[in-house]
Amino acid sequence: MEPVLEIRNLNVDYGLGDKAVRAVRDVNLTLHRGEVLGLAGESGSGKSTLAYGLTRLLAPPGVITGGEVIYHPEKGDPYDVLGLSDRGLREFRWAETAIVFQGAMNSLNPVHKISTQLTDVLKAHEPKMSEHSRNARAREMLKLVGISSDRMDAYPHQLSGGMRQRVMIGMALILQPQVVIMDEPTTALDVVMQRQILGQLIELRERLGFSVIFITHDLSLLVEFSNRIAIMYGGRIVEEAPAATIYRDALHPYSKGLLSSFPALRGPRRELAGIPGSPPDLAGMPTGCSFHPRCPKAFEPCSTHIPVLGRPDSPDGAARSVACWLHPTEQPVG
Amino acid sequence: MTIPTSSTAQVIPGQGAMATPENAKPGKKAKRQRFLFLKNKKAAVGLVVLFFYILFGIIGPWITPYDPSARSNDLLQPPSGDHWFGTTHLGQDVFSQVLDGTQSVVFVGFLAGTIATVLSVIIGITAGYLGGKADDTLSALSNVFLVIPAVPLMIIITSILDNASNLLLALIIGLTSWSWNARVLRAQTLSLRRRDYIEASRATGEKTWRIVGFELLPNLTAVIASGFIGTVIFAVLSLITLAFIGIVSNAGWNWGTILFWAQGQQALAQGAWWWFVPAGLAIAFLGTALSLINFAIDEFVSPRLRSAGKTKLKTASGGTVRMRIGFTPVLSNSAEPHTHARPLPGLTPGAATPVVREAK
Numbered sequence: 282m283e284p285v286l287e288i289r290n291l292n293v294d295y296g297l298g299d300k301a302v303r304a305v306r307d308v309n310l311t312l313h314r315g316e317v318l319g320l321a322g323e324s325g326s327g328k329s330t331l332a333y334g335l336t337r338l339l340a341p342p343g344v345i346t347g348g349e350v351i352y353h354p355e356k357g358d359p360y361d362v363l364g365l366s367d368r369g370l371r372e373f374r375w376a377e378t379a380i381v382f383q384g385a386m387n388s389l390n391p392v393h394k395i396s397t398q399l400t401d402v403l404k405a406h407e408p409k410m411s412e413h414s415r416n417a418r419a420r421e422m423l424k425l426v427g428i429s430s431d432r433m434d435a436y437p438h439q440l441s442g443g444m445r446q447r448v449m450i451g452m453a454l455i456l457q458p459q460v461v462i463m464d465e466p467t468t469a470l471d472v473v474m475q476r477q478i479l480g481q482l483i484e485l486r487e488r489l490g491f492s493v494i495f496i497t498h499d500l501s502l503l504v505e506f507s508n509r510i511a512i513m514y515g516g517r518i519v520e521e522a523p524a525a526t527i528y529r530d531a532l533h534p535y536s537k538g539l540l541s542s543f544p545a546l547r548g549p550r551r552e553l554a555g556i557p558g559s560p561p562d563l564a565g566m567p568t569g570c571s572f573h574p575r576c577p578k579a580f581e582p583c584s585t586h587i588p589v590l591g592r593p594d595s596p597d598g599a600a601r602s603v604a605c606w607l608h609p610t611e612q613p614v615g
Numbered sequence: 616m617t618i619p620t621s622s623t624a625q626v627i628p629g630q631g632a633m634a635t636p637e638n639a640k641p642g643k644k645a646k647r648q649r650f651l652f653l654k655n656k657k658a659a660v661g662l663v664v665l666f667f668y669i670l671f672g673i674i675g676p677w678i679t680p681y682d683p684s685a686r687s688n689d690l691l692q693p694p695s696g697d698h699w700f701g702t703t704h705l706g707q708d709v710f711s712q713v714l715d716g717t718q719s720v721v722f723v724g725f726l727a728g729t730i731a732t733v734l735s736v737i738i739g740i741t742a743g744y745l746g747g748k749a750d751d752t753l754s755a756l757s758n759v760f761l762v763i764p765a766v767p768l769m770i771i772i773t774s775i776l777d778n779a780s781n782l783l784l785a786l787i788i789g790l791t792s793w794s795w796n797a798r799v800l801r802a803q804t805l806s807l808r809r810r811d812y813i814e815a816s817r818a819t820g821e822k823t824w825r826i827v828g829f830e831l832l833p834n835l836t837a838v839i840a841s842g843f844i845g846t847v848i849f850a851v852l853s854l855i856t857l858a859f860i861g862i863v864s865n866a867g868w869n870w871g872t873i874l875f876w877a878q879g880q881q882a883l884a885q886g887a888w889w890w891f892v893p894a895g896l897a898i899a900f901l902g903t904a905l906s907l908i909n910f911a912i913d914e915f916v917s918p919r920l921r922s923a924g925k926t927k928l929k930t931a932s933g934g935t936v937r938m939r940i941g942f943t944p945v946l947s948n949s950a951e952p953h954t955h956a957r958p959l960p961g962l963t964p965g966a967a968t969p970v971v972r973e974a975k
Contacts, residue, residue: 334943341938345945363945370942
């Protein structure tokens, strides 16, 4: 599969100098065309920081201290998002990569009509478009996300939470971006609405062909909807594999812990187990593997050496990678 | 009802190890935090200028080269080695007058500012927090004071009283200029008292004075501080206005008095610029210094910006970038690994290097 977004050795800090908190460290991740990549982990593991860092949306004191984010446009040469000028970044955003924010339904301005807010971005990115075709596009977008187009003139308070969330998703897709980053887009909604929206998203992806980075702490959601899952812990990616593989046999003890913390719908009953302890303080990370103080299987190299993310020595190792001393990594194929 | 800490430590293995940060230097950190405000250039410049005004306000009357009221034969001299700022039509030394006048301006400005701030805090927060009848009464009171034209009132009061001292002037200015800040503080308090953390502290049974003192006041610090600075500027200008129109000319020298005499003797028409320019500049610089401090406070209020320290930083390529919302700065744009994860020689068969995915 052809990559659309490649993150190479991305490092993100909050603050400067020796006071800096290193929130994302050496993250390598590739998003392929048309896939849904899930990003899971506890609160504070760096999921959102990674997403905002790669789009350069972090508020001060966030800084990117190293790495590359290579974007492959549909036509033309790939380029580094981190090297874009302010102007270039403005053009890149939304048209190439769109974001649906955490609690996005509150991002709608209460005093403007839905139609005004939907066509606003078209005015900025495609100034030559006529008002008629702008409205037509907005109407089409609403229809795509399952809202009847007579709601165009509604104000945000006249819509339900789920509808507002769908308006936001439609708004993100209105310029037909290649990559859509969704930061816990359904956290504030009930499970029925969650399922409905995600089903719609998958359908839209099949029709429009964009790729999705889906951030959530709800691993069960990801297992169902995503193609691949990356698990983050303490600012690093600790395991990455196809969704079914992770669900069936996760290699990293942390992934196992996450998976055993929610019940399976079918199959035999099993004991639910949490992960003892709490996420690490990013300002004072434990030495070695950052998970070792909480890891039930920690042994002697864990506390001194940082495990490298690489392909594990297992039959299906080619499609996955893990950073754990229990699974010595083969020499990665470069 | 306290949970012994040892029990949590037993339940959670490794909690102790994780709780201690790698490099904790509390003393150094605290010191750095304390002087952060001065790192702001506006604050530093404003405070340095203000320091000199206060210094000359204290020692000014002692270090004047001449008696500011003493006449001499050097009539209307331009600036020279003997008279740095020149002389008046009576041969008085303008430099001595400016130095001597600093005291009353600084004294009246800060005393009036303090009185007005204390009044506005008490009345504004009480009205906003208590609500109901107390709010109605106090709001009506501040509305009345809001529409009282302060300067004409001061003219009337000072002209009734024969010998208006600086203390009296400060009291009058302070007592008439608190209402605007009280309105602002009341509005802010109204918004804050509905916040969840205030409601939570009320629900846990905190006493009203504690809610106001520990939950509300810290959130109002910036509003109070900039209100204070604004009132000081207003008080200084009011005093100078009163002196300039000749109401308080017998209360000793201040910059307004100098301007009053300069205006009365048509200094501008005579080309005696040295008579009014120094006093005018002194007023302008004091106002600038106070405004700079005000701006710095505004920038400093957000704890988010405070923790960032500086907002301009150097990139690896030598350029400088500014931290802005929406455009995260990129310090070094290379795919080199930032930290070198060391592979264990004994465990891994091959030399493990950081994974480079099947790129291209």
